[in-house]
Amino acid sequence: MGHQTSLMASTASWLVKLATGSIDTLPTGQIAEAESPSALACVPEFVMENLCEHLLLVKRFNPGHFEQSGPKLGSILMMILCYMDQPFLLKNPHLRARLAESLECLLPSHEVQGQPNNLGSYQRQALFQEHKHSLRIAEAILHVFVSIEETGQAVEFEQKFSYRRPMYDVIKYIWELDVFKTKLNELAQQAEREIESEQPPLFLRFLNLLINDSIFLLDEGLNYMKQIQEKEGEREGWISLPPTERAEAERGFQHMGQLARYHNLMGGETIGVMEMLTSSITAVVTHPTLADRLAAMLNYFLKTLTGPERKSFKVSNLEKYSFKPGEIVAQITQIYLHLEGSETFIKSISSDGRSYSPSLFSMTENVLIKVGRADLASALGNIASKVKVANTALVEEEELLADCPDEFLCPIMSIIMLDPVLLPSSKQIVDRSTIARHLLSDQSDPFNRAPLTMDMVEQDVQLKEKVKQWVEGKKNSK
Numbered sequence: 001m002g003h004q005t006s007l008m009a010s011t012a013s014w015l016v017k018l019a020t021g022s023i024d025t026l027p028t029g030q031i032a033e034a035e036s037p038s039a040l041a042c043v044p045e046f047v048m049e050n051l052c053e054h055l056l057l058v059k060r061f062n063p064g065h066f067e068q069s070g071p072k073l074g075s076i077l078m079m080i081l082c083y084m085d086q087p088f089l090l091k092n093p094h095l096r097a098r099l100a101e102s103l104e105c106l107l108p109s110h111e112v113q114g115q116p117n118n119l120g121s122y123q124r125q126a127l128f129q130e131h132k133h134s135l136r137i138a139e140a141i142l143h144v145f146v147s148i149e150e151t152g153q154a155v156e157f158e159q160k161f162s163y164r165r166p167m168y169d170v171i172k173y174i175w176e177l178d179v180f181k182t183k184l185n186e187l188a189q190q191a192e193r194e195i196e197s198e199q200p201p202l203f204l205r206f207l208n209l210l211i212n213d214s215i216f217l218l219d220e221g222l223n224y225m226k227q228i229q230e231k232e233g234e235r236e237g238w239i240s241l242p243p244t245e246r247a248e249a250e251r252g253f254q255h256m257g258q259l260a261r262y263h264n265l266m267g268g269e270t271i272g273v274m275e276m277l278t279s280s281i282t283a284v285v286t287h288p289t290l291a292d293r294l295a296a297m298l299n300y301f302l303k304t305l306t307g308p309e310r311k312s313f314k315v316s317n318l319e320k321y322s323f324k325p326g327e328i329v330a331q332i333t334q335i336y337l338h339l340e341g342s343e344t345f346i347k348s349i350s351s352d353g354r355s356y357s358p359s360l361f362s363m364t365e366n367v368l369i370k371v372g373r374a375d376l377a378s379a380l381g382n383i384a385s386k387v388k389v390a391n392t393a394l395v396e397e398e399e400l401l402a403d404c405p406d407e408f409l410c411p412i413m414s415i416i417m418l419d420p421v422l423l424p425s426s427k428q429i430v431d432r433s434t435i436a437r438h439l440l441s442d443q444s445d446p447f448n449r450a451p452l453t454m455d456m457v458e459q460d461v462q463l464k465e466k467v468k469q470w471v472e473g474k475k476n477s478k
C-alpha cells in the first residue's frame with residue numbers, strides 16, 4: 001500500500017506540474033478555457049479516477065495508513081486543490097465531485113470500527129491546518145458544490161445529493177477551525193458587498209442552493225413518510241393478495257422506505273449546515289435577496305412538523321427511516337434565534353402569508369418542550385413577540401395601501417415596487433429584489449429568456465419617486 005500511495009503522490013505532483021508548470025503552484029483565480037494547457041487533453045480520466053479510488057480504499061479499510069504517508073499527503077492535496085474548482089482544467093463535473101470526496105477521505109476523523117487507532121491523526125490534522133495552501137479548501141469546496149448544479153449536464157437529483165454529502169463533512173470540519181471560519185466569513189462579507197455584481201458571488205449562490213436543497217429534500221422526505229403511513233395501514237390486507245402481487249407490493253414498500261431514509265438523512269444534513277453557518281454569518285443570509293425565501297421555507301416546515309399535519313407522518317418505526325422531526329424543529333428554531341437580530345428577517349417571517357400565523361410559535365414551543373428542548377422554547381418567545389409586532393404593522397400597511405395602482409405593482413410578485421428597475425431586453429419593469437432572487441437560479445430575463453445579469457438592469461428613478469410619494473401620501477393621510 002505504501003508503494004501505491006507513493007505512486008499516487010507522484011502522479012498528483014505530475015498533474016499539478018502539467019497544469020501550472022510547478023509542483024508547488026496553484027492556479028490564481030479561475031483559469032479560462034484558452035489558458036488550459038493543451039497537454040491535459042492527452043491525459044485519460046482514469047489517471048485521476050485511480051487516485052480517487054485509492055484514497056477511498058485507504059479511508060475505508062486502513063485510514064491509519066494516511067499517518068504513515070507524511071509529506072505525500074501534501075502532494076495529493078495540491079492536486080485536489082489545483083483541479084477541484086477549475087472547470088476548464090477538469091471538464092468532467094462528476095470527476096471534480098470525486099475530488100471533493102477524496103478531500104473528505106483525508107479528514108482526521110476517519111477510523112475503522114473495531115480496529116485500534118495507534119497512530120492518531122496528526123498528519124491529517126497538519127494537512128488541513130499547516131499546509132501552505134490549505135485555506136484554499138474553503139473556496140474550492142464551495143465552488144465544486146455550486147458547479148454541480150450549474151454544469152448544464154444531466155445530473156440526477158439523488159446523484160447530486162450523494163456528491164454533496166462528503167462536501168458537507170468537509171465544510172463541518174473546517175468550520176471548527178478558526179482560520180477557516182474567518183475565511184468563510186470573509187467570503188460571506190464579499191458576497192454581501194458584491195450582491196449585485198454581473199456574476200452572483202460564490203457564497204450567495206451557495207446559500208441559495210442550500211435553501212433550494214433544504215426545500216426539496218425535507219419536502220420529499222415528508223411526502224415519503226406520509227405515503228409510508230398510508231401503506232402501513234394497507235399492509236395487513238396484503239396477505240390476501242396473490243403471492244406475486246404481495247411480493248411486488250412489499251418490494252415497493254421497501255423501496256419507498258429506502259427513499260424516505262435517504263431524503264430524511266440528506267435533509268437533516270442540509271438544514272444542519274444552515275444552522276451551523278447562521279451561528280456566525282447573518283448579514284448576507286438576511287439580505288432581502290434571500291430573506292423572504294429562507295423565512296418562507298422555515299415557516300413552512302415548522303408549521304408542517306408542529307401543526308395538525310404532523311400526525312400524517314407517524315409511522316411504526318421513525319428510527320428505521322432516520323426521521324427525526326423533533327431534531328429538525330430544534331435546528332430550525334436555532335436558525336430563527338441566530339437571525340432574530342435582523343429586522344429584515346423578522347419582517348420576512350411575518351409577511352409569509354402561506355405558513356405564518358400567530359399560533360406558529362406556540363405550536364413550536366409545545367413540540368420543543370416535548371423533545372426536551374425547553375431552553376429553545378423559552379428563547380423563542382422573544383422572536384414570537386417581535387414577529388407579532390411586525391405582522392400587526394404589516395397588516396395595517398396592507399390595508400392602507402390596498403388600492404395601489406397597477407403600474408406600481410411588480411408583474412412577477414404583485415408587490416409594491418419600492419425599487420423598480422427596467423429589464424433592458426423585455427422593457428418590463430420589476431422590483432429589484434424580485435429580479436435579484438430570480439437571477440440567482442436563472443441568469444435570463446423571465447419575460448423573453450434573453451441573457452440578463454444584475455449589472456444590466458436600469459433603475460427607474462422617475463417611477464421610484466412616484467411610488468415613494470404615493471406611499472408617503474397614504475401614510476400621512478391616516
